[in-house]
Amino acid sequence: MLTKEDNHLLASTRAGTPMGELFRRFWLPAVTxxxxxxxxxxxxLRILHEDLLAFRDSNGDTGIIDAFCSHRLAPLYFGRNEECGIRCPYHGWKFDVDGNCVDIPSIPRGNNETARSRVGLKSYKTREAGGVVWVYMGPKDRQPPFPRLEIAMVPPGHSHASRWIQRSNWLAGLEGELDSAHISWLHRFYAPEANPIKGGGTETFDDAAPDITLRETDYGFLYGARRAHASGANYWRVTQWMVPMFSLIPRGVGEFAEGGGRAWVPIDDDNVTTFNFYYRVDRPINEDEKSYMASGVAFPPRLERGIVRLGEAAPIDTYLPQANVDNDYLLDRALQSGYNFTGIWGANEQDRALQESMGMVPGSRVVDRTREHLVGSDEAIGRMRRRLIGMARALAEGNEPAEPFRADFGVRAIGKLSDIANFDELRSQHIEEFTVPQRSEEPAQ
Ligand code: FES
Ligand SMILES: [Fe+2]
Known part of the structure; x- marks a missing residue:
């Protein structure tokens, strides 16, 4: 449970709010x-309530700039992207990827240069890695180094990134990631051999009350969920959380070959862009893996490219889940009686069905956390909230977070069958598997 004030603090991401400022201290995924x-x-795009336009210029460079022209605020989306810049459709002013105004054809040449220097657009630093364009939206003098996230470090062809809109506040999404206990229920299949979700592991369903051990780290925390396995071994699923909203979820059991994770990037306080990352360290991803991803059975869900208008705000371009609130997430009661626990087909579709329709603060899509009752298996959720509230409050008082500069985000989530029943022992025995090795091709800062 949270107080009304803390719930509001965590949910609010507009510039100038404590959490909004904290988000703006990190590199965030913006667009694939x-x-x-x-x-x-x-x-x-809309990120943290800001209307932005992303484009790639004639040189291949990417820019994320204000969505509206500095002349009379026309939507630059309708402009022409050519010869290293976007030309506004209204009166022809032109802007480059850094937001510089490079041409004002509507005034005499003599006055052009001075005028141009005064009308540059807001623009944010971008960086391309792991099939995603990342953005830093904070103060220029606080720009941190690019994090050593493995999702952003594997060679081209080894990763698959996708994104879509979820109609909830960002925090409900992240909380789902850090909630190991729900997997045994929400994502349950009656016949384990029919479970189409890779890495879902039939092992997950043998024991619905995992024993959780959580350890805080410089980047966030990791926790091990230990379940009894039919073989008598301990079935460990180790999940990683990196501030503010990255999670890494274990996939298969055994030698680490593939990884995956998600990031929750607020659009505004009632909508979030979910980024899903899948990667392989041992080889490029193959056609089977691509079609698995396209099937929508896990993450991403079944998607369509689309335009969405949120209230009276300007439209944004995103991917729209086919199973959504307007069609009951394609719930099939026949499926529910014999196939899986929910009757909803895909794993993200199951998650979203709940997260988009929870008990909300009236007039918002923010869960009313003053009314909940957390139990022991919600420890990770509670710790994540406390850490973020602490960081956001500290920042509001002028204490910048150390994490963007000092934390090493080069960690992995793993699944293991082991005789070891103690998490600290498991961690120290397998420390190299939890850690991303230094690579020669690591991106320069
Ligand atoms: S509004 Fe863009 S050039 Fe006039
Ligand atoms: Fe889930």
Whole structure:
């Protein structure tokens, strides 16, 4: 349970709010690389309540700039992306990827340069890694080094990134990631051999009351969920949380070959972009893996490219889940009686069905956490909230977070069958498996 004030603090991400400022101290995933073609259509984004436009110029460089022209605020989306800049459709002013105004054709040449220097657009630093364009939206003098997230470090072809809109506050999504206990219920299949979700592990369903051990770290925390396995061994699932909203979820059991994770990037306080990352360390991803991803059975869900208008705000370009609140997430009661626990087909579709329709603060899509009752298996959720509240409050008092600069985000989530029943022992025995090795091709800062 949270007080009304703390719930509001965590949920609010507008510039100037404690949590909004904290988000702005980190590199955030903004748009997938594949969406931005050289001189192609720009993409309308909203991140942390800010209307932005992403595009790739003639040189292949990416820019994330104000969505509206500095002249009379026309939507630059309708402009022309050509010859290293976007030209506004209204009166032809032109802007480059850094937001500089490079041409004002509507005034005499003599006055052009001075005028241009005064009308540059807001623009944010971008960086491309792991199939995603990342953005830093904080103060220029606080820009941290790019994090050693493995999802962003594997060679091209080894990763698959996707994104879509979830119609809830960002925190409900992250809480689902850190909630090991729900997997045994929400994602349960009656016939384990029919479970189409890779890495879901039939082991997960043998014991619905995992024993959780959590350890705080410089980057956030990790926790081990230990379940009894039919073989008599301990079945460990080790999940990682990195501040503010990255999670790594274990996949298969055994030698680490593939990883995956998610990031929750607030659109506004009632909508969030979910980023899903899948990668392999041992080889490029293959056609089977790509079609598994396209099937929507796990993450991402079944998606369509679309435009969405949130209230009276400007439209944004995103991916829209086909199973959504307007069609009951394609709930099939026949499926529910014999196939799986919910009757909803895909894993994200199951998660979203709940997270988008929980008991909300009236007039919002923020869960009313003053009314909940957390238990022992919710420890990770409670610890995550306390850490973020502490960081956000400290920042509001002028104490900058150390994490963006000092924490090493180079960690992994793993699944293991082991005789070891103690988490600290498991961790020290397998420390190299929890850690991303230094690579020669690591991105320069
Ligand atoms: S509004 Fe963009 S050039 Fe006039
Ligand atoms: Fe889930």
């Amino acid at each position: 690389s594949a969406e931005l073609e050289r001189d192609g259509a720009p993409v309308r």
